[in-house]
Amino acid sequence: MKNFFNKGLLIALLLAFTAPAIFPQQAQAEESLTIMAEAAILVDAESGKILYEKNAETPLGVASMTKMMTEYLLFEAIEEGKITWEQEYQVTDYTYRISQDMRLSNVPFREDGSYTIKEMYEAMAIFSANAATIGIAETIAGTESEFVRLMNEKAKEMGLEETTFVNSTGLSNSSLMGRHPEGTKETDENIMPARSVAKLTKILLDDYPEVLETTKIPVKLFREGTADETRMENWNSMLPGLIYEYEGMDGLKTGSTDFAGYSFAGTAKRDDTRFIAVVMGAVDNKGAGSYKARFDATRALFDYGFGQFTTEEIIPAGYQFEGQETLTVENGVEKEVAIAVKEPVTMMIRTADKELHQPELLLDDSVVQDGKLEADVEKDLVVGTLELKKAEGVEYGYLSGSSNKVKVATTESVERASWAALSMRNAGEFLSSLWNDAGTFVKELF
Known part of the structure; x- marks a missing residue:
C-alpha cells in the first residue's frame, strides 16, 4: 500500500511538472x-x-x-x-x-x-x-x-x-x-x-x-x-x-x-x-x-x-453551417436550396488560437426574408456572410474596421414553379393538412 502511495505521489508530481509540455495551455x-x-x-x-x-x-x-x-x-x-x-x-x-x-x-x-x-x-x-x-x-x-x-x-x-x-x-x-x-x-x-x-x-x-x-x-x-x-x-x-x-x-x-x-x-x-x-x-x-x-x-x-x-486556412471553400445547410425557396421547383461559403477563409492567427474562432452565419435581410428566398433563385446568389467570432481572449480587429467576413451563396439555381405545379402543390398540401387534422381528431376520440 505504501509503495502504491509513493508511486502515485511520484506520478502526480511528474504530471504537475510535465503537463504544460504535454497539454499546452492557451497562453495569452x-x-x-x-x-x-x-x-x-x-x-x-x-x-x-x-x-x-x-x-x-x-x-x-x-x-x-x-x-x-x-x-x-x-x-x-x-x-x-x-x-x-x-x-x-x-x-x-x-x-x-x-x-x-x-x-x-x-x-x-x-x-x-x-x-x-x-x-x-x-x-x-x-x-x-x-x-x-x-x-x-x-x-x-x-x-x-x-x-x-x-x-x-x-x-x-x-x-x-x-x-x-x-x-x-x-x-x-x-x-x-x-x-x-x-x-x-x-x-x-x-x-x-x-x-x-x-x-x-x-x-x-x-x-x-x-x-x-x-x-x-x-x-x-x-x-x-x-x-x-x-x-x-x-x-x-x-x-x-x-x-x-x-x-x-x-x-x-x-x-x-x-x-x-x-x-x-x-x-x-x-x-x-x-x-x-x-x-x-x-x-x-x-x-x-x-x-x-x-x-x-x-x-x-x-x-x-x-x-x-502564421496565415492559416480557418474555413474551407464550400463549408456549410450545421443545421443551416439550406434555405427555404418560396414558389420554386425545389423547396430548398443549399448555401455554402464561396471562398476559403484564411487569416493571420496564432496557431494556438485556431480552434477558438467559430464561424457565424449572418444572413442579408434584404435578400433573405424570414429565412426564405423567393424563386427564381440564381446560382451564386449572395445570401449573407460568414463572420469568425473568437470564443475567448483579445480580438483587435482590422485597420479598416471591418471584420474577416466572406460571402455565403447558393450552390445551385432554383427556377420558379409553373402555375399548374404550384396549384397541385397547394392542393396536395391542403389535403395533407386535412388528413393530419382528421388523424389527430380520431386519436383524440380514443
Whole structure:
C-alpha cells in the first residue's frame, strides 16, 4: 500500500511538472508582451489585421513619421504627371535657412542651388532631411501652407482618425524659425494615433511599394563626388548592416522631437509574411526615451509577430453551417436550396488560437426574408456572410474596421414553379393538412 502511495505521489508530481509540455495551455502571449512605449501596434501588412495594440487610439506627437504622408503625395503627384523626378527645385530663403540648421536632420543646400526632386526625395526618405521635405512640398503645392491643406485632405480621404498635420516635416512648428505654415500656430504639432500611423503606412505600401527601394538603403552619399557630398546614414538602424539590424527589415520611417519622444513606423518581411509595427514615445527600462528604445520596442513586436503568427486556412471553400445547410425557396421547383461559403477563409492567427474562432452565419435581410428566398433563385446568389467570432481572449480587429467576413451563396439555381405545379402543390398540401387534422381528431376520440 505504501509503495502504491509513493508511486502515485511520484506520478502526480511528474504530471504537475510535465503537463504544460504535454497539454499546452492557451497562453495569452499578448497579455505578457511588454512594450516600453506610450503607444504601439502590430499589424499584418497584407490583411490589415491588428495582432497587438497598446493605447493605439490616443493622438500623440508623430514627429518625422509625418513624412510618410509627404512621400505619398509626392508619389501621387508624379503618377498624375504634375511633377517629375528630374524636375529641378530652386532653393528659397526659407529652405536654405532650414538646411543650415545642424540641430535638425538636413543635407545642406547652397543658397543659390537647385536640386532634383529625386535627390531631395532620397534625402527625405533616407536621412529625414527637413529642408528637402519642405522643398518637395513647395514644388507640389506652391507653398508649404497649401501642401499642409492637401495633407489633411488626404488624411480624411484615407480615414486617418484623430490626425492633424501642421507642417510637411513633422518638426515642431517652434523649430521653423517663425516661418511655420500659414493658418497654424508656433506651438502646434503634428498629431496622430498609432493606429492611424499604421494605416497610413499600409496605404503607402499598398499604393506605392516602390518606396521600399529607397527606405531600405542603409547609407547613401548626397551629391556624391562634389564639394557638397554629404553622407546620409539611414535613421532606421534596424536595416541590414546597421547597428540594430533585424532580419527582413526594409522600412519605413523614424521620428523624434522633444514633444513626440522617440517613435518608429517599421516594416519587415520574411518569406511571404510582412508586418507593420508602430511605436510612439518609446522608453528604456528606466523610463527614459532614447534612440535605442524605439528599436528595442519594435524588435519585441516583430519577434512576437514572426514567432507566434502564421496565415492559416480557418474555413474551407464550400463549408456549410450545421443545421443551416439550406434555405427555404418560396414558389420554386425545389423547396430548398443549399448555401455554402464561396471562398476559403484564411487569416493571420496564432496557431494556438485556431480552434477558438467559430464561424457565424449572418444572413442579408434584404435578400433573405424570414429565412426564405423567393424563386427564381440564381446560382451564386449572395445570401449573407460568414463572420469568425473568437470564443475567448483579445480580438483587435482590422485597420479598416471591418471584420474577416466572406460571402455565403447558393450552390445551385432554383427556377420558379409553373402555375399548374404550384396549384397541385397547394392542393396536395391542403389535403395533407386535412388528413393530419382528421388523424389527430380520431386519436383524440380514443
